[in-house]
Amino acid sequence: MAKPKVFISSTCYDLGEIRDSLSTFVKSFGFEPVLSEYGDVFFHPDLHTHNACINEIGNCQLFILIIGGRFGGKYINDQKKSITNAEYESAVIKKVPIFTYIKKNVLDNHNLFQSNRNKDFVESIHYPAIEKQENAKSIFEFINRVRRSASNNGYESFENFRDIENHLRKQWAGMFFEFLKNREINIQISNTNESINEIKSVSNKLETILKNIYKVVDSENAESSIIEIDKISLASEYLERMIGEWQTGKIFCNEDEKERILNISPREHNWYEYLIEIGILEYVKTKKDDYVELRTPEHYDIDIPEDLDEFESPIESYAGLFVKKGKLINTYQIETNNMYENGIKEITNEIRKKLLSEYIIVE
DSSP: OOOOEEEEESOSSTTHHHHHHHHHHHHHTTOEEEOGGGTOSOOOTTSOHHHHHHHHHTTOSEEEEEEOSOOOSEETTEEEEEHHHHHHHHHHHTTOOEEEEEEHHHHHHHHHHHHHTTSGGGGGOOOTTOSSGGGHHHHHHHHHHHHTOSSSOOEEEESSHHHHHHHHHHHHHHHHHHHHHHHHHHHHHHHHHHHHHHHHHHHHHHHHHHHHHHHHHTTTTHHHHHHHHHHHHHHHHHHHHHHHHHSTTOEEEOHHHHHHHHTOOGGGSOHHHHHHHTTSOEEEOOSSTTEEEEEOTTOOSSOOOSOGGGOOOSSOTTOEEEEETTBOOSHHHHHHHHHIIIIITTSOHHHHHHHHHTTEEEO
16 A cells, blocks of 8 residues: 655754654554664665755655754755755655645744844854854745745744654644545535436437427428527527637626617628627737737736747636637537637627527617
8 A cells, every 4th residue: 555755854953852753653543654874765876965956856745844053964966055945846846745844943033133234233143043153044934935935935933852742743644634534525526427418318309309309390391490499599508609709698788889880791700809899809819820819808918828839728817719711629619610600790780689689688
């Protein structure tokens, strides 16, 4: 059975007892502790031991950082950093959950440093919790790096191992609860998707049955009537998809503008030109000549994605739509074009006006 691996990062000499206790604690959870001094790190013969430790973090699921009063050994690739600094940064980059603990007297000294960091005498302050005074600023800046991280920036002070143990028990219990809760939500989502698929299946079967009944009741006119119903259905889907998604379901205009919109002939336009004519979208200059970008009028101030060839989503949060001249570039556009060509264009003007009128509100 696979076990979560927990990387324990700190200076070894001054925090040896804490590291030993943490190793035992981690094992009591059924997890696997990873400490360099216990031979838990694979020291690849082609790598420096520092980089071997860094590489090992990618194989771990949890990361415990302990900050004391000692700077520790300098990182081989960057002498301004300690190996503990480098291990922490690797955990951040690899998005490994981090649990940070700072010795209380070090944190008290850090608060003193923060209160006076802009004062002329800050360099002359003696920090009793720091082993070597020349390393004080580096240790305090490291604490700031942890505190100011965009995420996972929580930390706790400790005086003894019991403080760390109590906090970790609560944190790991919280993680397990979140796992169970997410599992419950995923099951609910799965059940909902299954229900939707069942409804679609029943709807398709019902549609087939009704069409067959219709053919029996009115065999002479059934086929043409069914085709007409399909056209109206496609036209309705097009209007709901485009007006519902782009204009939150309604077009607000005056009486004259309503009349103009209702009398626009769809046969003279393609699926997106029609949206421009009725005022749902407007042209925006693109960064590529073979693309046309369309946006709702209120969304001109948002940057266009650099790589339009990778663009797949038809509607983004900034309400932008990209079309390639003479080409349907994704499934969404293929479906929408089908609704327009075989729905909007094929129904009578009277039916189209009736369907479109449901989305227009005269102010």
